[in-house]
Amino acid sequence: MEDPSAAATSPRRLAVLISGEGTNLQALIDAQNTSSLPNTCIVLVLSNRKNARGLIRASTALSPIPTAYLGLQPFLKSNPGKTREDYDVEVARIVLRAKPDAVVCAGWMHIVSEGFLDVLKGTRVLEGEEVLAREIPVINIHPALFGQFDGTHAVERGFEAFQKGEVDELGVMVHRVVKEVDRGEPLIQRRVEVVKGEAIEAYEERLHKVEWEIIVEATRIVLDEVQPPLSSDGSS
Numbered sequence: 001m002e003d004p005s006a007a008a009t010s011p012r013r014l015a016v017l018i019s020g021e022g023t024n025l026q027a028l029i030d031a032q033n034t035s036s037l038p039n040t041c042i043v044l045v046l047s048n049r050k051n052a053r054g055l056i057r058a059s060t061a062l063s064p065i066p067t068a069y070l071g072l073q074p075f076l077k078s079n080p081g082k083t084r085e086d087y088d089v090e091v092a093r094i095v096l097r098a099k100p101d102a103v104v105c106a107g108w109m110h111i112v113s114e115g116f117l118d119v120l121k122g123t124r125v126l127e128g129e130e131v132l133a134r135e136i137p138v139i140n141i142h143p144a145l146f147g148q149f150d151g152t153h154a155v156e157r158g159f160e161a162f163q164k165g166e167v168d169e170l171g172v173m174v175h176r177v178v179k180e181v182d183r184g185e186p187l188i189q190r191r192v193e194v195v196k197g198e199a200i201e202a203y204e205e206r207l208h209k210v211e212w213e214i215i216v217e218a219t220r221i222v223l224d225e226v227q228p229p230l231s232s233d234g235s236s
Helices: 023-031 053-059 072-078 084-097 114-121 154-163 200-226
Strands: 012-018 040-047 067-069 102-105 138-142 170-176 186-192
Touching (some): 012 053, 012 084, 023 200, 040 053, 053 067, 102 200, 138 200, 154 170, 154 200, 170 200
Parallel strands (some): 012 040, 012 102, 040 067, 102 138
């Protein structure tokens, strides 16, 4: 259902970074311009993997979304002498050109460097690009509670720890991205039920359903900070 405020104000612009299947992206696609994410359009989906299914989700959406691909190893191979941070800055350049109000890392399997964040904060101005009027917030979804299982393979590590009795709860969060991996301020945390002796696939199914909810809720939080909708519920 289209939100009535969408025509009354300029849409909030969202860039989404992905690496794979794109189910979290799909949640955002489905939520844009509804009461869950009013007056919002996704203006870029960027992947660091060429065969990411999320790129197909974007290009075949009811209103097709522009996509981009930039892989780390191809970038380094075609730019001798360049570094991982140079790659991150180039990703930031692509993002900047889409003029987003916020950036969501939705299954982006690449740890961004401080250089990427400096560009989006506006403290580093890239040659040939406009000076930012304000910082572009960056958020990330991580399948663990804050401070519990930072970094990669958090689902597997958390599930194993629970089954061994090393932790008594698991969950998922969306947090602001800072240079320390998965240590930014949580915008939303939610616990996910986990059962002793169950298969990890059963836990993952419940986890993903929660992810699809909170990635939309957290995205609305940061967009409302940048450009609030007409009223608190997004309606006129």
